[in-house]
Amino acid sequence: MAVEAPSRTEEPRTASPPAPQRAPGFGARILSRLRRVPLLIWLFLLVPVVFEVFWVFWPALNSFSLSVTRWDGITPAEPVGIQNFVDLWADPIFRTALENNVIWIIGFGGLSVVIGLALAVALNRPGPMVGLYRSAIFLPMVVSLAVTGLFWRVMYAPDGPINASLGLVGLESWQRQWLADPDLALYAVLIAAVWRQVGYIMVLYLAGLKSCDESLEEAAAVDGANAWTRFWRIVMPQLKGVHTVVFAVTVIDSLRTFDIVWAMTRGGPYNETQLLSTYMFQQAFTTGNLGYASAISVVIFALAIGFIITYLVRQSRNED
Template identity: 85%
Template sequence: MSAQTPMAVAERRHGARRGETRRRSGLLRIPLLVWAFLLLPLLVELFWVFWPAANSFSLSLTRWDGIGLAEPVGAQNFRDLATDPIFRTALWNNVVWMIGFGGLSVVGGLVLAVTLNKPGPLVGLYRSAIYLPMVVSLAVSGLFWRVMYAPDGPVNATLGLLGLESLQRQWLADPAVALWAVLIAAVWRQVGYIMVLYLAGLKGTDPTLEEAAAVDGASAWQRFWRIVMPQLRGVNTVVFAVTVIDSLRTFDIVWAMTRGGPYNETQLLSTYMFQQAFTTGNLGYASAIAVVIFALAIGFIITYLARQARTED
C-alpha cells in the first residue's frame, strides 16, 4: 500500500505542473524504494505523534473517563481550569520553574564553561564531574536527592555541622521550600548540558578579537560582555529555546521526589496533567491541561524550528 500512495501523489503533482519538464523527470527518477524509505518512518511518526496530538485537542473539549463515550462539553474544561486553584498553583510554579531552573542552569553552565574553556591539568576531570549527573535519569536523580533531603540526611547533617541548625528543615515536606528543593536537584542535572553547549559555542569564537581588545586595555569583564557574548548569540538562542521546552516538559524529577505534594505545592502543569489523566481518570480535563502546555510551548518550538531551518540552508 505504501508503494501505491506515493505514486498517486506524484502523478497528481505532475498534472499540476505540466510545464516543468525538468522537474517532472526529476520526480520520475525517484525510485519506488526511496518512496518506501520515506513513507515508512513518516507514517510511524504521523500515527504515533501527530494523530494523538490532534486527538488531544478534540478530547480537551469533552468529559471522558476512558470507559464510556466522550461527552462533548465545549470549552467547559477550560472555564473550569480558570477557576481551579491547583491549576493556578501549577501554572505559577511553572513560571517559577522556568525562571529559576532556566536562570540558575544557564548562569551556572555559562560560568563553568568560561572557567573550564581553556585546557589544562584536571580541567577534563572537572568537566566530566559536572556533566556526569546528566547520565543519571531524572527519576533516579530524584531518588538521589530524596536521600540528600531526608530529615536526617546529609543536607541537614551538614547544616548541623556548620552550626546552622536554624536552617534545618523537612525540605520536601515544607510547602515553603519544597519547590525550590526539587528545582535545585533539577539544576544539578541540567548545568552540565548547558555547559557543553556553551563550551562548543566558545570554541567557535575568534580568540584574536579578544586579544586585540585586551591590547586596547579592555578589562576581562568588558571583553566577556562586549566581545565574547555577541559571538555566542546563536548558542544563546538554542539554550533559551531548549531551556523553555525542557521546563515545560519537566515531569520525572518532580514525580520522583514529591508527586506534586505537599498539598499540591510542587505541582507543575505536567504532573497535574498526569495525575488528572491516570490517577483521577479525568481524561478530558487532563487533555485541556495538555493543550495549555502545548499553547505555552508552541512559540518556543517555532523559534527553535526557524533557527534550524535557517541553518539547513
C-alpha cells in the same frame, strides 16, 4: 532504479532557470523529478513518516479534540465545548501549577544558564585537571531524572546529608524538612533539576566558546579592556546563537518536566510542587478525567509552540 546520484549536484540546475522559461514545463518537471526517485526510496521515506504520523501527530490532534470533551475512558466522550478551559481557569491547583511552571522556567533556566555559562568560561581553556572538572560537572547528566529525584530524596531526608552538614557547621536553625515544607519543596526539587542540567548547558556553551573568534578578544585585551568588559562586550555577542538555542531548549524542557517532580514529591505537599505536566498526568491517569487532562496538555502545547517554532526556524536556517 539506477538513477540515483543527481541529488545535490543537480539541484541548483533545476532551480536556477530564469522565471519566464519556468512557466511552461513546471508541472512536467515536477513529474519527472518524482519519477526519478526510485520506488524503494519512496518506501524508505514513507515507512518512518507514516510511523511518526501515527504515533505522534495523530495522537496530538486527538488531544485537541479530546480537550473539548468530558471523558472517563470507558463511556463515550461527551462534548462540553470550552467548559474544560473555563474550569481550568477557576481551578486553584491549575493556577498553582501554572505559577510553579513560570517559577520553574525562570529559576531552573536562569540558574542552570548562569552556572553553566560561568563554568564553561572557567573551563574553556585546556589545562591540567580541566578535563576532570568538566567530567565531574557533566556526570549528573547521565543519571536519569527519576533517579536524580531519588538521589536528592536521600540528600534531603530529614536526617540526611544536607541537614547533617548544616548541623556540623553550626547552622542547626537552617535545618528543614526540605521536601515536606510547602514553601520550600518546589525550590528543593528545582535545585536537584539544576544540578543535572548545568552539565548540559556547560557543554553547549563550551562548544559556542570554541567557535568564538579569539583575535577579537586578544585585540580588546591589547587595547586594555579587562576580562569583565571583554566577556560582556566581545564574547557574549558572539554567543548569541547559543543563547537562542539554550533559551528555546530550556523553556521546552521546563514545560515537559515531569519525572523529577514525580520521583521527589508527586506534586505534594498540598499540590505545592505541582507543575502543569504532573497535574495533567494526575488528572489523566490517577483521577481519570481524560478530557480535562487533555485540556491541560493543550495549554502546555500553547505555551511551548512559540519556542518550538523559534528552535525550528533556527534549525532551518542552519540547513541553508
